[in-house]
Amino acid sequence: MRFSPLVLALLLGLPAAARAHSGSRGPGGEGGGADRIHKVEKLAEGAWVITGQGGNMALFVTERSAVLVDDQFERIAPALLEAIRGVTDRPLRYVINTHHHADHTGGNATLEKHVHAIVAHANTRRRLLTQQAKLDPQRRGGLPTITFGEEDGMERARMTLHLEGTEVQLHHYASGHTDGDVMVGLPAQKVLHLGDLFFHGRTPVIDVESGGSIGGMIANVEKVLSQVPDDVRLVAGHGPVGTRKDLARFRDFLRACEAHVKANPGQRGAELARTFDRAAFPDYTDYAPFLTWEGFFETAAGRPRK
Numbered sequence: 001m002r003f004s005p006l007v008l009a010l011l012l013g014l015p016a017a018a019r020a021h022s023g024s025r026g027p028g029g030e031g032g033g034a035d036r037i038h039k040v041e042k043l044a045e046g047a048w049v050i051t052g053q054g055g056n057m058a059l060f061v062t063e064r065s066a067v068l069v070d071d072q073f074e075r076i077a078p079a080l081l082e083a084i085r086g087v088t089d090r091p092l093r094y095v096i097n098t099h100h101h102a103d104h105t106g107g108n109a110t111l112e113k114h115v116h117a118i119v120a121h122a123n124t125r126r127r128l129l130t131q132q133a134k135l136d137p138q139r140r141g142g143l144p145t146i147t148f149g150e151e152d153g154m155e156r157a158r159m160t161l162h163l164e165g166t167e168v169q170l171h172h173y174a175s176g177h178t179d180g181d182v183m184v185g186l187p188a189q190k191v192l193h194l195g196d197l198f199f200h201g202r203t204p205v206i207d208v209e210s211g212g213s214i215g216g217m218i219a220n221v222e223k224v225l226s227q228v229p230d231d232v233r234l235v236a237g238h239g240p241v242g243t244r245k246d247l248a249r250f251r252d253f254l255r256a257c258e259a260h261v262k263a264n265p266g267q268r269g270a271e272l273a274r275t276f277d278r279a280a281f282p283d284y285t286d287y288a289p290f291l292t293w294e295g296f297f298e299t300a301a302g303r304p305r306k
């Protein structure tokens with residue numbers, strides 16, 4: 001599909017920006033020398049966030065296993081394995097994909113040789129399969145081996161990995177950023193990775209061509225807010241780790257954008273971007289040059305971004 005190569009190309013061009021956004025989070029960066037690609041930050045007992053280039057990742061470590069949520073790009077997968085080794089010597093048994101975009105699943109082809117299974121929503125596997133059909137056969141690989149949920153974007157689905165007393169929960173509510181979004185969390189440790197249902201402090205990508213919509217994103221975020229405790233740590237797909245309050249702020253931002261689109265039917269992204277009251281959200285900037293206000297409002301209005 002044509003959206004994901006764009007995502008890939010733009011994110012590949014932005015390693016410095018990705019690092020700047022994730023850097024200097026204080027102590028706890030076992031994998032994080034100044035010249036390393038990946039930074040590691042401990043969130044709770046057995047839970048870390050790993051940032052590098054592309055979507056943020058989470059690493060969960062139980063008594064005998066390690067579980068990785070998302071894996072960025074194939075070319076930096078070896079460095080990622082090294083960063084994980086800096087945190088734990090437990091074997092990496094599972095990779096979970098929050099959705100199919102290349103900046104979250106690019107490492108699958110490398111990591112599938114190391115893990116028992118790659119876990120994802122059924123729609124994520126289907127979309128990866130479609131993407132890979134366009135590649136040379138030798139470049140294919142890394143498809144999810146365990147899927148859950150049906151190929152129906154509105155269906156709710158849930159799966160739990162029971163690993164030596166630790167529960168890793170996977171939730172899919174309905175289409176939001178894509179039709180295969182999965183949130184992955186450790187309820188006991190109050191940590192939840194939201195994938196690209198949460199862009200912290202920046203305009204979100206909405207993959208309209210893969211079933212995403214601003215209304216769906218809002219519904220997903222509302223559902224999360226109704227369920228998580230006040231002291232939860234929320235891993236955003238892009239941007240710094242946030243709190244419940246930060247996610248409520250993102251919900252307010254999305255609502256304001258949706259209301260703006262509805263109040264101006266038929267307007268193009270450029271015009272919507274020009275007239276939106278950005279002063280009300282100084283903490284939200286466009287994800288430039290990756291996603292401009294104009295491009296964002298095109299997708300908020302339900303039109304694919306070029």
Ligand SMILES: [Zn+2]
Pocket residue numbers: 099101177196205
């Ligand atoms: Zn994405």
